[in-house]
Amino acid sequence: MDLIRLKNVNKKYKNGVTAIYDMDLSIKKGSFVFVIGGSGSGKSTLIKMLYREEKPTSGQIVVGGVNVAKLRNQKVYKLRRKLGIVFQDYRLLPKLTVFENVAFAMEVLGAHKDETREKTLKAIEMVGLKNKVHNYPDELSGGEQQRVAIARAIVNNPKLLLCDEPTGNLDPEMSMEIMKVLENINKKRGTTILMVTHDKDIVNAMKKQVITLKDGRLINNKEKGTYNDEDI
Amino acid sequence: MMKIFRMLSRSIRDAFKSVFRNFSLSLASISCITITLVIVAVSIIASFNVENFTKEIEKDLTIVAFLEQDATSDDVEDLIKKIKKLDNVDSYEFKGKEKVKKDMQNESEVFNSIMSDWSKEDNPLKDTFQIRVKDAEQISKTANKIKKMDKVSLVRYGEGMVDKLVNAFSSIEKVAYGVVIALIVVTVFLIINTIKLTIFSRKREISIMRLVGASNFSIKTPFIIEGMILGLIGSIIPVLLTTFGYLSFYKHFDGYLFTELIKLIEPEPFIYTASGIVILIGILVGMIGSASAVRKYLKV
Known part of the structure; x- marks a missing residue:
């Protein structure tokens, strides 16, 4: 079964730049x-379209049964609840503890x-931060902060986890730790993971599907x- | 159902937190609402009073129709039927010439001495109808219709004075309403801007909320409630001013403004109504202002 399906997708920005040409893809x-490519290759645009930050100019995108291309602004939250997103810059709330940051994702949905x-x-246990539950983000290392962000992304048990260069700010050692966490989530929870990266070592070490x-x-x-390298 | 309740209580909690956390910003909104509402309250009191004494004066307005000398009782019956048919007639009273004579005699001694030797036959006075109308603005039309009826010789209703008075009052009212509406619009814009600042400082939080799948409703609600709280706080001073200001104003003038003709509205329950309106406007202004400010941040 395909979780993501793209059909004849084109994306042209308002400033005239075309980021995606006639793309067909199913995952x-x-x-x-892994989604790899040089800068300007359209990998960021692709992932942004998957969580409906950007709309395709033409074509069809279906994520977990939701027709993303036709999704109205007001209904975007329905898609977002089905997926988790992790960014290079973590995007944590500095005034909340690790626990509060992760719980935030459930609270805003009105969970019990x-x-x-x-x-x-x-x-939090899954990402290995059980002993830092009550720390604030600025008391954590970059790798730990990213793990908090991952915990927040998976707390609602999404089918899909989108990662936009999650190791971009981290040194190789920490990056590998993050990858272990992600692989663990993929195996244990069956979560589909789509990760945009330009980290050669990681891609080669993991031996996963590469686009x-x-x-x-x-x-x-x-x-x-x-x-x-020759492809890029 | 529980979910909505939980989300709502969370929104209210967040709204209160935000009001006090960003107190300097809140104070800007509150004082701006306060100033507007004070003027709005004054305008409301003024226009309600104007409306009140327009009505009071209108109540006293009567058309007096004088009949021809030779009008018989059959003619009078006929006229009563016709007058009853007119839309604008509220009530009417027939006063025969003998009754008119008696009334006038009672009114003054001079008249009394002159009229005392008039017999029933040579009474030169005329039978009259006194007609009260429903709508004072239509009084001249109604008067003209009555004038055209058979056996009516003359119609009087204080033409020029009435028209001018009614016109003046209705234009005062319009100006007051105009001022109120203009002020409300200005305040809404000011609120939009202050709330925008609050929202801007929480942009990161909003973007994360969007990211993790919070619905627009649950993102918006805290801000809208915050706007309502600001409006409510902003209406405290205007309400106090309305209540105590009008009470002392009423006492000072003993219920009449300048002349006995212009009667002020009794303070109770009027001040409660006026305060209610002021609070309602405050809350609505805060709500509309913050709703439109937050809308801009919710577009992807």
């Missing part, structure tokens, strides 16, 4: 996919207190792919 449920507490602790973009076109889609 299976439960898979772990006990349920919030239970799921929040589970997610290569160049100038807005999909040029390579390989199971157990590697980071090929």
Whole structure:
């Protein structure tokens, strides 16, 4: 079963730049996919369209049964509840503790207190920060902050986890830790993970499905792919 | 259902937190609402009073129709039927010439001495109808219709004075309403701007809320409630002013403004109504202002 399906997707920005050309792509449920490509290859645009930060100019995008291309602004939240998103810059709230930051994602959906507490602790445990529950983000290292962000992204048990260069700000050691966390989530929860990156070492070490973009076109889609400099 | 309740209580809690956390910003909004509402309250009191004494004066307005000398009792019956048919007639009273004579005699001694030797036959006075109308603005039309009826010789209703008075009052009222509306619009814009500042300082929080799938409703509600709280706080001083200001004003003038003709509205329950309106306007202004400010941040 495909969790993500793109059909003839084009994206042209208002300033005239075309970021995505006629893209067809499908991603299976439960898979772990890297999206690689140089700057301006359209990988960021692709991921933004998947969580409906951007709308495609034409074509069809279906994520978990939701027709993203036709989703109205007011209904975007319905899509967002089905997926988790992790960014390079963590996007945590500085005045909230680790627990509060993760619980925030459930509170705003109106979840029950006990349920919030239970799921929040589970997610924090999954990313290995059980002993930092009451710390504030600025007391944590970059890798730990990113793990908080991951915990927040998976607390609602989404089918899909989108990661936009999650290791971009981290050193190789911390990056590998993050990758271990992500792989663990993928295996244990069956969460489909789509990760945009330009970290060669990570891609080569993980041996996962790799999608290569160049100038807005999909040029390579390989199971157990590697980071090929010549393509980019 | 519980979910909505939880979300609502969370919104109210957040709104109160935000009001006090960003107190300097809140104070700007509150004082701006306060100033507007004071003027709005004064305008409301003025226009209600104007409306009141327009009505009082209108109540006293009567058309007096004088009949021809030779009008018989059949003619009078006929006229009563016709007058009854007119839309604008509220009530009428027939006064025969003998009754008119008696009334006038009672009124003054001079008349009494002159009229005392008039017999029933040579009474030169005329039978009259005194007609009260429903709508004072239509009084001249009604008077003209009555004048055209058979056996009516003359119609009087204080033409020039009445028209001028009614016109003057209705234009005072319009000006007052205009001022109120203009002020409300200005305040709404000011509120929009102050709330925008509050929202700007919480932009990050809003973007994360959007990211994790909070609905627009649950993002908006705290801000809208915050606006309502600001409006409510902003209406405290205007309400006090309305209540105690009008009470002392009323006492000072003993219920009449300048002449016995212009009677002020009794303070109770009028001050409660006026305060209610002021509070309502305050809350609505805060609500509309913050709703439109937050809308801009919710577009993707």
